[in-house]
Amino acid sequence: MGMLFGKPKVTRITDHDRAVLQMKQQRDTLKRYQQRVEKLLESERELAKRLLSENKREKAKLLLRKKKYQTEQLERTEASLDTIEKLIQDLEYTQIEIKVIEGLKVGNVALKKANELFNIEHIEQLLDETKEGIDKQREITDLLSGALSFEDEEAVEAELNELISVEHQKAIDLLPTIPSDELPVTVPETKEEDKLPTKKIALEAQ
């Protein structure tokens, strides 16, 4: 309607939509037909009643015969309606299925992309690069802090040892000198002999 010229930019309507619409239109036509026949049946029933009350049996019979035919017609319509509705449902369902498959496809692509990240070679390369980086970093730190060669390291180690031994000596020197004179021979005091009187006794016993 009013869209004959200057088609609107990009239409989002597909041929599939048109097909579904066509089916639905047919369904509507059937529904409307059904309505019409139902109304007709109703009015004819009324008419037949009236004819009967007016004693026009033959006419009423004719009318009822017509009515019977229309009822059959209505049943046929019902069957077609059923078929068409099924078809519509199928059509719409395929559309949904297509969407599902599309969704699966997208998911698959995403998964593939994610897996590409986990490519072994890639990871090996990544690890190598990391290692290189770490090495380089270490080199830089070494340079900056004026790292020592192996010999220097030994020298330092030796100096450290010397210092330690000197300190050691000092510590030894600080210790009280061991008395060199002979120790008096004493019997170690026992606990029971702690008290003086007993000590005396102990001495006496000597």
Add this chain to the structure above:
Amino acid sequence: MGDVQWPWQYSFPPFFTIQPNAETRQKQLDAWRTLLLDYCRTQKVSVIDVREGDLLPVFNNTTISRKLSPDAIMTVLGVLQKTGNAEPLDKTRTRWNVYWHTLDEWASIVYKWAQDNAMLNTVCTFYEIASDSGDLNGIDDGVLTKALRVLERRQQAEILTLDGGSGVKFFS
């Protein structure tokens, strides 16, 4: 379609003559606006022909034998037009569309219907929409088309036409 609940003004003869006093007229036209919209909603009248106005009971109270003249009908419709509740269909302003919901409201109602019935991303016929049991039941094709045009502008729908019959596809 239920019976119309007539307001008291409906049985008040001066109501059928546009009042000269500005203040009174304002009140009168407000009452007419409410009455006409109510009437159109309950009786599902979407098109009014001014020349045949007296065929509609709303403009013609036979009990008190008072009618609203075509000119007065035009005035009332003009009031409705200002609020987006009516629109002339021709240049001579004799045939009018009456919208008891404004077109924007209709558009939202239709879209909500599509959402509620899971009709997004599928096509449906106008007949399908008009067979709804709610507000949309028996909606006038012309009004529906206009409401859908609003949705088209909102990028929420697209109308498609196939040998005479029309359908619409809703988008989420």
